[in-house]
Amino acid sequence: MRAQPTAKSARCTACRIPSRRVHGFYWRSLGDVACFGRPILLLIRIRRFRCTIPECPRRTFAETLPGVARLPARQTDRLRSVHRAIGLALSGNPGARHAATLGVPISRSTLLHRVCSSDADPIPPVRVLSVDDWAWLKGSSYGTILCDLERRRVIDLLPDRSADLWRRG
Ligand SMILES: [Zn+2]
Incomplete structure (x- = not known):
């Protein structure tokens, strides 16, 4: 499936100032969740913008896909x-077999890496x-x-009812 972002501008990754001056583009491929049980590959046309701020150290920058994919995923x-949910529920080989039946194939080792990776969803503040x-x-x-x-x-779960744990943080 091919797609492209529709925003008129993007923020420079260095100075955070929006720019509308398109410098070029490239195709980024992203694996996505299955459709009708079939693996999906998204080909996204990513625009490279020119930063118009003379003092900015970055001349060009690529638009990001917040909420869709992180770089360089x-x-x-x-x-x-x-994949992380399947890995947590079933672990390595059983998880990889189940993922393949759902149309989201992944190797056993990559599945385990997903479970252990530090890019897991951050815990929201309580x-x-x-x-x-x-x-x-x-x-x-x-x-x-x-x-x-x-x-x-x-x-x-704290091991006792002592307030010392709270003071230690
Ligand atoms: Zn800039």
């Missing part, structure tokens, strides 16, 4: 998320925190459980 963010007791052994040993109440997720 060869897959869309959503395909990377799908706005509503719950702090409560949590029983390691009911009646005798308690820890502390921290929950994000908005997302209904456990953030951490």
Whole structure:
């Protein structure tokens, strides 16, 4: 599938000033999620813009694809998320076999790399925190459980109820 961004301008990656002066273009290929069970390759026409600010050290820059793909990734963010989810659920070989049946083939080693990669979705800031007791052994040993109440997720389990952990950060 071929596509191209439609924005009239792009921000310079050095000075952040928008430019409309197109210098050229190149094709960037990105693997994407499957369509009707078939692997999809996006060919995106990326424009290279000329920065018009004389003081800027960058003469030309390529437009980015925020929310679609990071540089220099060869897959869309959503395909990377799908692979990461499959890898977390099934791990290496079973995950690679399942991914192939879903039309998003990936090798076992790349799937494991997706799970361990540092570009995993960042944890959003917690706005509503719950702090409560949590029983390691009911009646005798308690820890502390921290929950994000908005997302209904456990953030951490602390080994005891001491306030020292909070002061240590
Ligand atoms: Zn610039």
